[in-house]
Amino acid sequence: MPLPTATLAALASPRRREILRLVWQRECSAGEIHAAMPDVTFGAISLQLKSLTGAGLVECRRAKQFRYYRARRDALAPVAAALEHMWNDALWNLKLAAELEESRRGPRPQRRRRGKRKD
Amino acid sequence: MPLPTATLAALASPRRREILRLVWQRECSAGEIHAAMPDVTFGAISLQLKSLTGAGLVECRRAKQFRYYRARRDALAPVAAALEHMWNDALWNLKLAAELEESRRGPRPQRRRRGKRKD
DNA sequence: CGCGTAATTTAGATGAAACTAAAATACAAA
DNA sequence: TTTGTATTTTAGTTTCATCTAAATTACGCG
Secondary structure: OOOOHHHHHHHOOHHHHHHHHHHHHOOEEHHHHHHOOOOOOHHHHHHHHHHHHHOOOEEEEEEOOEEEEEEOHHHHHHHHHHHHHHHHHHHHHHHHHHHHHHOOOOOOOOOOOOOOOOO | OOOOHHHHHHHOOHHHHHHHHHHHHOOEEHHHHHHHOOOOOHHHHHHHHHHHHHOOOEEEEEEOOEEEEEEOHHHHHHHHHHHHHHOOOOOHHHHHHHHHHHHHHOOOOOOOOOOOOOO
């Protein structure tokens, strides 16, 4: 499972993480979210909510004239899984490297390209 | 353990992830990395390597006239752990609040205020 | 030293992201 | 229907990231 670009890009913004924090435990209307961030306009919040929704990190429920947003926590699972897979792979490689160093006498298989690359 | 903005931003770029993948298992010189990505110039690769190094995701070793880069795989552990903890950690709010406050006081606090909003 | 290779850095162009103000849309109630 | 509230969307601006091309630094070797 590759790292999902859209999710990472959405998470890379502190502003969007702040919104995600607000709707993490319980749903909030767009107005409530904006009320918690008075330093930007309502329109800016709406655009960020659109971005977060597009990335699949939040979902929206309509009731009356309100729109209630809440985090889709399960959307973080692929990212966490991919990162952990890389991390586990790192541990595996470190152990393998130690084992190889202990008994290094055979030719190394992956070290082909050494000489000229372009002409 | 806040979500590190720099690391997420570095990971959010497919180009940088491709570089990271190349230097994940074994170190590569900057020239080798560029040879694997012929669609951009050497300078662009060097800038991305600088970005990755600044985010702590790769490290550099100098030998002769070469610079060998390799992934700092342990740098992914904090991100994976932070994402993992977001599921059930009720204290995430406090952590993110501290992170945002620091970010607002940091070297790049916020945009220049141009227009005035309604009062 | 001077030359060639490896890589970084600079300056400038381009496009995307994020914001604002204002207009547009959606819906409830009078 | 009209009015008011809630929210989105549009148009324009600013900021930021990324790229190219060229200049520059660093280093090894004759």
